[in-house]
Amino acid sequence: MPPRKEPSPAITVIELIKQQINQQVWLPGERIPSIRKMSQLQSISPMTVMKAYEQLELDGWIRAKPQSGYFVAPHFNQLNAPSLPHPQVVNQSININRHVFEVMKGIKQPGVIPFGSAFPDPSLFPVPTLGRLLSRAVKTMPYDSGITDLAPGCESLRRAISQRYAKAGINVSTDQVVITSGATEALGLGLAGVTKPGDTVLVESPAFYGALQAIERLHLKAVEVPVCPVKGLDIAALITCLERYPIKACWLMSNFQNPTGVSLSPERQQAVYDLLVAQNIAIIEDDVYGELYYGASKPPCFKSIDSKGMVIHCASFSKSLAPGFRIGWALAGRFAQQVTELQFMSTLSAPVPNQHAIVSYIKEGIYDSHLRQLRRTLLARQQTMREAIQRLFPVGTTVTKPDGGYFLWVGLPFDVDSSELLALLLERHRISIAPGTLFSLGEQYRHCIRINSSYELTAQNYEALSSLAQLLSCHKQ
The missing domain is CATH 3.40.640.10 (Type I PLP-dependent aspartate aminotransferase-like (Major domain))
Known part of the structure; x- marks a missing residue:
């Protein structure tokens, strides 16, 4: 039997910090051990620790602050994939077309921020x-x-x-x-x-x-x-x-x-x-x-x-x-x-x-060259959108991290009604989302929303996302 291959020192540091964040040893916004301190604790070089911290930052676990060190990313340990309820397995006829039609009619209005759109950014x-x-x-x-x-x-x-x-x-x-x-x-x-x-x-x-x-x-x-x-x-x-x-x-x-x-x-x-x-x-x-x-x-x-x-x-x-x-x-x-x-x-x-x-x-x-560029752009925009959700949305939010496409499935606090949220967003801010009620025969995803991440997070779109987050924060209060 071949000898077991030990993980590299950098991987060991990465897994240690992830484990400590998940166990809430370090809370969002708190400073983790410095590069020098972690180097001493693990008996490895500062350069190895730096590589580990850079990877953790790239993956969204921590954030670097100039002259201050590394800090746990806001809400990170709440932003795992949503734990979705298991719907009751039932055999039933469907009556959803009117609801879809009404929601889509609101979403496709001219000038509405298209977070709820099913189509990718046409400029791509x-x-x-x-x-x-x-x-x-x-x-x-x-x-x-x-x-x-x-x-x-x-x-x-x-x-x-x-x-x-x-x-x-x-x-x-x-x-x-x-x-x-x-x-x-x-x-x-x-x-x-x-x-x-x-x-x-x-x-x-x-x-x-x-x-x-x-x-x-x-x-x-x-x-x-x-x-x-x-x-x-x-x-x-x-x-x-x-x-x-x-x-x-x-x-x-x-x-x-x-x-x-x-x-x-x-x-x-x-x-x-x-x-x-x-x-x-x-x-x-x-x-x-x-x-x-x-x-x-x-x-x-x-x-x-x-x-x-x-x-x-x-x-x-x-x-x-x-x-x-x-x-x-x-x-x-x-x-x-x-x-x-x-x-x-x-x-x-x-x-x-x-x-x-x-x-x-x-x-x-x-x-094929068009597709390669399209994939790169969609990945970069998804990462940017997820990071913004991390910064802006209230504690208790969850979000998926797909390996392709351009949708993020966001779980909000259970007392949020996404259909009512859409109505408020359209009326007050001309912002669209896709409410969870579109995606099932029941009510189990009423607190969920689908967000289109294919659009560039311009200043206008970031402000729109901030308005969405503010509505959610007010609801929590």
Whole structure:
């Protein structure tokens, strides 16, 4: 048996300080031992301690004050991932569309600070280039494209999408790709293709409200399975649901789940997949944020392990390239024919010039460089937003730390009503948030909010966040 590798001195210091903060040895705002003192205590060099403290500061645990030393970051030990309540597992019809409509109507008013928006900051996208390519597409695409590029869509775009999946190690035939009017249509068509009115669908809790709306529109029933904001879908609760209810389909997000931002580990993905496929349950996979990862490589998804053809994988360019173009797709596998026929009965096809413009953008070879810059920006802005929440929000606040996407799921004190908070913010400050009531059939997330961190924290946006924090502080008093 190889000898156990001891952690480096810097790692030892990092873990020691984290442990002491979590145990409240050092409280927020208090000074921790100086570099010199810690060097003496641990019998290591001051340079090693300095490296450890720099990493702790980078991770948000401590803050340096010039000429004063290092201090515990405000509220840090309260800002772990929220501990979400487990909703009661119930089978019920859905009636949420009116609430979503009313909330969205307020959020999209002109001039409102868009912390509640579901879309990333539009300034992050190559709008002029896309405009040029769209103009060229309108002038040069074949006259019969409006007919030949009806569902399943423009063949060159479907091939380009297949090639991108092939580079990620996922073998997808061009014939299995169905181009849709955004991922929302792809997801709805996929769900409609494997269910009939009255069937029961398993959804996450909290869930993307679009899933709840689609279930309501199709006259289906829903069973909620809780999502841990650190580990993802609760597998024990999933097993209970599968034993208790006749689940027909399952709508899941494997990466950067909306609203929590959590991703499933490869092991948990495989466990969930095996449980569902063993009962012949189709998986509607919402992977619209899959390209927005912060790590070195794209994380796996359910489609990457789909050996049975039971995953209808849905994604789009709306969150990564062109929000207004409404171009998405479904990798429908064995269900491609059903999805294509359903699209013929609804929208016929996604906008054809938009499809050709995106093909041109991909062929120019600049999509990946755009994505790299986009990821860097989103990561930097998320870190800035989290730090601001640490400084401004009251004790008792919790917030997630996703590895991708642009949403933060914030838990407020339990007596806060996020719907009432939204109304006050819109009325007094023209600030939007996404209240927790959008993301479940019950009331268990009423004290939670989703914040869009993709926007730069300008002076105006920082002031807006401060106004939100002040409202919360007044509520606490």
